[in-house]
Amino acid sequence: MTPPPSPRRLSAAHRQDQILEMAARLFTEQGFEGVSVADIARALGTSRPTVYSYFPSTEAILDELFTRQLRDLPQRLFEHVRPGEVTDFSALFAALLQEKELVLLLHSGGGPQFRSRRRDFLGALEARLADHGLSLAQPKASHAQRYVLSTVLNLLTVMAYEEWHGTEGTETGRGERPELLGRFISAGLREVLPGAGS
Structure with a gap:
């Protein structure tokens, strides 16, 4: 009789992905500050040394999660x-609203370490979008671009978080929100920067 095959060992890349997926789930369910490496190991049915062999801390796991989001999201x-066109903020907001995992991750912590990493991530995302050609129809509006995009991303993450947790008001439907926010930003840009946001 042939012995049963031994269980297949996970590749290093697969194991790392597994750790990241579980960590993201725990961070969004329990809050970043409430999750330890031991919690992640227990949820995976493995040991702390196994998790530590891939990541030295939960902060390192969070950094990798944000790094992967920054690699994939801008595209x-x-x-x-x-480039060269006025940004359609309504379409941009609608696209960002589809990024449920990112939005929940951005709202999964409140401590100083988490806030610092969240700020770094949003700053890097703003820079990538601005470098790609986020346009306010003004050649010298780069400072305003960064300020507007920073404000927009923060507003949007709050709005999306509320929608996914069912805390948003019922007076405005989900489909209308990106257009309303787009009009709001465009109107503000026209007020602050003549010729912008039109």
């Missing part, structure tokens, strides 16, 4: 940010 948004 999904670039079709709404075209």
Whole structure:
């Protein structure tokens, strides 16, 4: 009789992905500050040394999660940010609203370490979008671009978080929000920067 095959060992890349997926789930369910490496190991049915062999801390796991988001997310948004054209903020907001995992991750912590990493991530995302061509129809509006995009991303993450947790008001439907926010930003830009946001 042939002995049963031994269980297949996970590759290093697969194991790392598994750790990251579980950590992201625990961070969004329990809050970043409430999750330890031991919690992640227990949820995976493995040991702390196994998790530590890939990541030295939960902060390192969070950094990798944000790094992966920053690598993949801008490409999904670039079709709404075209060099030389005025940005369609409504379309950009609608696209960002689809990024549920990122939005929940951005709202999964409140401590100083988490806030610092969240700020770094949003700053890097702003820079990538601005460099790609986020346009306010003014050649010298780069400072305003960064300020507007920073404000927009923070507003949007709050709005998306509320929608996914069912805390948003019922007076405005989900489909209307990106357009309303887009009009709001465009109107503000016209007020602050003549010729912008039109």
